[in-house]
Amino acid sequence: MSEPILVATDFGARNDRAVDRALQLGHQLGRPVVLGHVIAGQAKEVEGQALHAMVRGCLPDPDAAVDFAFCHGSKVGVALAALAQDRRAAMIVMGVARFHSIGDYVLGTAVDHVLRNGDAPVLVVKQRPHSPYRKIGVASDFSDISRDALLRAAALFPEAELHLIHAYRVPFAGWQKAEQVKDQVYEAEAKVLDAFLANLPMPVTARLTTHMAYGALPKAIGQVIAEKGIDLLVLGSHGESGFRHATLGSQAIELLRTSAIDTMVIRPAQK
Known part of the structure; x- marks a missing residue:
C-alpha cells in the first residue's frame, strides 16, 4: 500500500477544509487517507463506536473510504508528528487555528510543532478545495x-x-x-x-x-x-x-x- 495522507481533525468546523482537501488529494494521487484525532490530556476515551461516528460525521461523505487513527497525548502536535512517523505518511494535512482577517492566519501550536518536528511535508490548508492543485x-x-x-x-x-x-x-x-x-x-x-x-x-x-x-x-x-x-x-x-x-x-x-x-x-x- 502506498504511503498515506494523514489529515488532522479535532471535529471542529475549522478543520473541514483540511479534511476535504485531504480526501481530494487521496483521490487525485491514488493514496489512502488516514484521519487522525488526538485525545488530549487525561480525557476518558470515547467508546469505539461513538468515536467512529464522530469522525464519520466530519466527513463530507460519511461513507468515504477513510482509515481512522486515534492516539492520546497532552500535546496535540507531538502526538500528530509521532502518528505521521508511525504511519509513514506521505504528507500531513492541517488547517489553521483561526484567522483574524483575510491574509492574517494564526497557525496554532499544533501546526507550529508539526512544522518544526514532523518528517513528512506539511500542507497548511486555507482555501476550500474546489479543484486539484494545477x-x-x-x-x-x-x-x-x-x-x-x-x-x-x-x-x-x-x-x-x-x-x-x-x-x-x-x-x-x-x-x-x-x-x-x-x-x-x-x-x-x-x-x-x-x-x-x-x-x-x-x-x-x-x-x-x-x-x-x-x-x-x-x-x-x-x-x-x-x-x-x-x-x-x-x-x-x-x-x-x-x-x-x-x-x-x-x-x-x-x-x-x-x-x-x-x-x-x-x-x-x-x-
Missing part, C-alpha cells in the same frame, strides 16, 4: 534545501505545473537608485538561476517556469502567485534547526502566515 509555486533561494523542496513537490504532484519563484532586491537600495545597479543584480541572480537549473533532472525542468521577482519576499512572491493563478505555495526549511530558521529566512514565516493560498512546508529528506 499550478504549484516553489519559493527558492537556490539552496540545496529549496532544490530538495522542488524535487519532492514535483514527485508529490506529477501532473501539476511547476513555477520556481526567486525574489531579489538591490542591496542598500536607498543609496543605489540607478537602474544600472538593478540590472547588474538581476544579471548576477540570473547566472545563479542558470546553475541551479542545470542541476535539475530534465523531467522537472520540462514542467518548470521560472520567475525572477523584484522586491521583498512576501510581496514579490505574492505578486507572482496572483498573476499566474498559483494555487499551492511550497517552502523548503532546515530540518536540524527547525522551521523558525527556514532557509528562506524569517520572512518565510510571515509568508506562511499571510499567504492566502494553501502552503506546503518541506523539510530535507532524511538520509
Whole structure:
C-alpha cells in the first residue's frame, strides 16, 4: 500500500477544509487517507463506536473510504508528528487555528510543532478545495534545501505545473537608485538561476517556469502567485534547526502566515 495522507481533525468546523482537501488529494494521487484525532490530556476515551461516528460525521461523505487513527497525548502536535512517523505518511494535512482577517492566519501550536518536528511535508490548508492543485509555486533561494523542496513537490504532484519563484532586491537600495545597479543584480541572480537549473533532472525542468521577482519576499512572491493563478505555495526549511530558521529566512514565516493560498512546508529528506 502506498504511503498515506494523514489529515488532522479535532471535529471542529475549522478543520473541514483540511479534511476535504485531504480526501481530494487521496483521490487525485491514488493514496489512502488516514484521519487522525488526538485525545488530549487525561480525557476518558470515547467508546469505539461513538468515536467512529464522530469522525464519520466530519466527513463530507460519511461513507468515504477513510482509515481512522486515534492516539492520546497532552500535546496535540507531538502526538500528530509521532502518528505521521508511525504511519509513514506521505504528507500531513492541517488547517489553521483561526484567522483574524483575510491574509492574517494564526497557525496554532499544533501546526507550529508539526512544522518544526514532523518528517513528512506539511500542507497548511486555507482555501476550500474546489479543484486539484494545477499550478504549484516553489519559493527558492537556490539552496540545496529549496532544490530538495522542488524535487519532492514535483514527485508529490506529477501532473501539476511547476513555477520556481526567486525574489531579489538591490542591496542598500536607498543609496543605489540607478537602474544600472538593478540590472547588474538581476544579471548576477540570473547566472545563479542558470546553475541551479542545470542541476535539475530534465523531467522537472520540462514542467518548470521560472520567475525572477523584484522586491521583498512576501510581496514579490505574492505578486507572482496572483498573476499566474498559483494555487499551492511550497517552502523548503532546515530540518536540524527547525522551521523558525527556514532557509528562506524569517520572512518565510510571515509568508506562511499571510499567504492566502494553501502552503506546503518541506523539510530535507532524511538520509
